[in-house]
Structure formats: C-alpha cells, structure tokens
Amino acid sequence: MDIxxxxxxxxxxxxxxxxxxxxxxxxxxxxxxxxxxxxxxxxFFNEKVEKGGRSNQNILFNVRCSTKTES
Known part of the structure; x- marks a missing residue:
C-alpha cells in the first residue's frame, strides 16, 4: 500500500x-x-584577453576615460 x-x-x-x-x-x-x-x-572574448587582446571591458573603460577628460 505504501508503494x-x-x-x-x-x-x-x-x-x-x-x-x-x-x-x-x-x-x-x-x-x-x-x-x-x-x-x-x-x-571568445576570454580567449582574447588571455592572449593579450582587447576585451569589451577595456573598450568600455577607454570610452569612459575619454568622456571624462572631454567634460
């Protein structure tokens, strides 16, 4: 019955x-x-970073720095 x-x-x-x-x-x-x-x-982006390539984070950081210096 239990079963x-x-x-x-x-x-x-x-x-x-x-x-x-x-x-x-x-x-x-x-x-x-x-x-x-x-x-x-x-x-793919992780592989590029390990090989010394450019990643999204670096591009975003560069864009932020350029906007800060312009303003």
Missing part, C-alpha cells in the same frame, strides 16, 4: 511540476536561446 501511495504522490508532483514548467516554458526557452548565443562569445 502505491508513494507512486501516486510522485505522479502528482511530476504533474504539478509539468504545469509549472508549462507556465515558464516561453521564458525559459528565450533565456536558453540567449545564453546559448552569448556563451560562445564570452568564451
């Missing part, structure tokens, strides 16, 4: 989790798509 009740409770939790995932489905798909696009670029 049957445990099985039914597990089915109920799976069903409620499925409805929760269904509600968040579109948001999660968008998030996963964005991350799958961004992660290779972040890895």
């Amino acid at each position: 049957i009740l445990g099985y039914l409770a597990e089915l109920a939790s799976i069903r409620s989790n499925f409805h929760l995932l269904e509600a968040l489905n579109s948001d999660w798909i968008a998030y996963i798509n964005i991350m799958s696009y961004l992660v290779p670029w972040l890895y």
Whole structure:
C-alpha cells in the first residue's frame, strides 16, 4: 500500500511540476536561446584577453576615460 501511495504522490508532483514548467516554458526557452548565443562569445572574448587582446571591458573603460577628460 505504501508503494502505491508513494507512486501516486510522485505522479502528482511530476504533474504539478509539468504545469509549472508549462507556465515558464516561453521564458525559459528565450533565456536558453540567449545564453546559448552569448556563451560562445564570452568564451571568445576570454580567449582574447588571455592572449593579450582587447576585451569589451577595456573598450568600455577607454570610452569612459575619454568622456571624462572631454567634460
């Protein structure tokens, strides 16, 4: 009897989790798509920094410094 009740409770939790995932489905798909696009670029910029190249942070820092000196 305990096995049957445990099985039914597990089915109920799976069903409620499925409805929760269904509600968040579109948001999660968008998030996963964005991350799958961004992660290779972040890895690429990290490689450039390790090799002594220029990264987004350096460019942003240079732009901030140039705007501060102009004003």
